Amino acid sequence: MRKLILLIRLTLILLLATELIASKPLHHTELPTLLQVHPPESQSVLNNPYMGLAPSADHGPYEQPIRLVYGVVTWAELEPSKNHYNFEAMEKRLHFDEWQSRGVQVILRLVLDYSSSDQHKDIPDWLYNEIQGDGIWYDEDIGKGFSPNYSNPTLIENHRLLLKKLGERYDHDPRIAFLALGSIGHWGEWHTFQDDHLVIPFPKLAVSDLYVHHYLDAFPDKKLLMRRPHPVVSQYGMGLYNDMFGVARSTYDFKDWYEKGYTSSLAGTDIPPMPDFWKYGPSGGEFGNADTVLEQLKSDHMEAVLQQTRDTHVSWMGATTIAEQKFPAEEQANLDEFLKTMGYRFTIPDATYPEKIRQGGLLSLHMTIANHGVAPFYDPWPFELSLVDASGRVATQLNTQQDIRSWLPGEHSLQEFLPVPQNLPAGTYSLCVALLDPETKQPGIDFAMEGRRTDGRYELGKLEILQ
CATH class of the missing domain: 3.20.20 (TIM Barrel)
Structure with a gap:
């Protein structure tokens, strides 16, 4: 089973590279470099909603x-x-x-x-x-x-x-x-x-x-x-x-x-x-x-x-x-x-995305969501992807179509795409994830992993936006 999971992940990475090349290549001879990150898991007690x-x-x-x-x-x-x-x-x-x-x-x-x-x-x-x-x-x-x-x-x-x-x-x-x-x-x-x-x-x-x-x-x-x-x-x-x-x-x-x-x-x-x-x-x-x-x-x-x-x-x-x-x-x-x-306990053991992408491109992100708790989350709160600039400002964000109620205990493989605005200034950005409280429109659930920002978003890693 583990070999099969590894094979599936390698296939997804290859497909990811193919999609990136097809959508907007960095250069006609240049393959995008994919980053695979493993955010460290936290062992802290999480004081999260509804649990x-x-x-x-x-x-x-x-x-x-x-x-x-x-x-x-x-x-x-x-x-x-x-x-x-x-x-x-x-x-x-x-x-x-x-x-x-x-x-x-x-x-x-x-x-x-x-x-x-x-x-x-x-x-x-x-x-x-x-x-x-x-x-x-x-x-x-x-x-x-x-x-x-x-x-x-x-x-x-x-x-x-x-x-x-x-x-x-x-x-x-x-x-x-x-x-x-x-x-x-x-x-x-x-x-x-x-x-x-x-x-x-x-x-x-x-x-x-x-x-x-x-x-x-x-x-x-x-x-x-x-x-x-x-x-x-x-x-x-x-x-x-x-x-x-x-x-x-x-x-x-x-x-x-x-x-x-x-x-x-x-x-x-x-x-x-x-x-x-x-x-x-x-x-x-x-x-x-x-x-x-x-x-x-x-x-x-x-x-x-x-x-x-x-x-x-x-x-x-x-x-x-x-x-x-x-x-x-x-x-x-x-x-x-x-x-x-008790309850739900979400973390992201691994995520794969391109190290660089041009303005107007489509950032493709593959990640594994793990729920190390004993229950799901029971409300359809939005799962957000965002790029945060060096000043800490959310430069662009997307509420995905993920139904987080389906994140039962175990691991779940996700593929998401974040459009990069044509007018987004070139530079280094943090790729972040968050679960948003529908009442406040702000991050409302803590993940069991390191990388939490002061605004409640979690940084997966950095990437470069090119002109």
């Missing part, structure tokens, strides 16, 4: 680097009286604007039943009255609360209206990263208490899918994640979250669910496998036992956490107390390995 630790949005700032925070909101908080929405107060409690100023986005989860030590309900009083108390009050080992009857038509319709308002406000809001679909079950984890003496009904698939479609209709431009791998996940390219990450048995049960399929006693049906869900929607969740993970940071058992990260293609993880702390060197090194393992 990493995601501690609570209502605390902080945090000691560890973050680009995500996790915000849980109840229906009672959002809509205390019918058709009156408490968005501003919720945003203030979860520090939306402060996080935005720090380049951090919120993962939002709406819950209807958040079990706690106090007897309470998490749907508003007006809704409780409209459904005539249809549900079950409980006081069990999991906590106390009220579980509404999720099949109640009035509840379903009001949920649709609430999601419609949420979508109108937040679907295009860059402060929001993802929506975790938490509307059903205790803590929004898509399970209800089931015991010999008490069975709290869980909705059948046809009903729970109605709640999912409320999110799909309200948030067509946001990535959505579910706790359970119901068929709707693969049908609409959604992600999954595992709220028991770090607990090996629970995590590998979760992995078996989506890789092999299973019979859901809660939903009352067979759930088909969806082993490739992570290629289209992110995998995340929360540590099932943060204290255990803190202990693992101090030992060689951290490898088990890293393996769970690789096996379930984790991009982000709610980390409770971990992000709050500074750690001794050995523990920090273990945490850094975790941060470097």
Whole structure:
């Protein structure tokens, strides 16, 4: 296989030289000299968008680097009286604007039943009255609360209206990263208490899918994640979250669910496998036992956490107390390995381009993109090529047609062409690459390699522009 890859690369280099000669030769007897560069790879932790630790949005700032925070909101908080929405107060409690100023986005989860030590309900009083108390009050080992009857038509319709308002406000809001679909079950984890003496009904698939479609209709431009791998996940390219990450048995049960399929006693049906869900929607969740993970940071058992990260293609993880702390060197090194393992991690092992090209020519660039992470990037951010002059000014640039969502873990061979303007002054230029944030139009993702400029672009090497 390696010999075949080398043969393909040599063929591409020869084709590249042929194209250059055909398009605009330097001289009728002169072959272009091709440069092959190998940007050094960096081993640093990359604090990149849509990945990493995601501690609570209502605390902080945090000691560890973050680009995500996790915000849980109840229906009672959002809509205390019918058709009156408490968005501003919720945003203030979860520090939306402060996080935005720090380049951090919120993962939002709406819950209807958040079990706690106090007897309470998490749907508003007006809704409780409209459904005539249809549900079950409980006081069990999991906590106390009220579980509404999720099949109640009035509840379903009001949920649709609430999601419609949420979508109108937040679907295009860059402060929001993802929506975790938490509307059903205790803590929004898509399970209800089931015991010999008490069975709290869980909705059948046809009903729970109605709640999912409320999110799909309200948030067509946001990535959505579910706790359970119901068929709707693969049908609409959604992600999954595992709220028991770090607990090996629970995590590998979760992995078996989506890789092999299973019979859901809660939903009352067979759930088909969806082993490739992570290629289209992110995998995340929360540590099932943060204290255990803190202990693992101090030992060689951290490898088990890293393996769970690789096996379930984790991009982000709610980390409770971990992000709050500074750690001794050995523990920090273990945490850094975790941060470097999850999500995407792009680098360019090699690139080939001409050493010199004339004004008005077509610069041909072949490169290998490597993703050393465990997941792709899930949004179609532009991949930019540019020439930067000696003063640091971008002299010309091109947003390529590359779909970076296809850069799955592994290596990818790319061929791109950058037009050189006829009026570009002769001289030495830096050939640069960047991944642009569509909101700012500026470089927004760090590569795992050396050569980062102050503007966020990465220099592959130099070349000469000739008259």
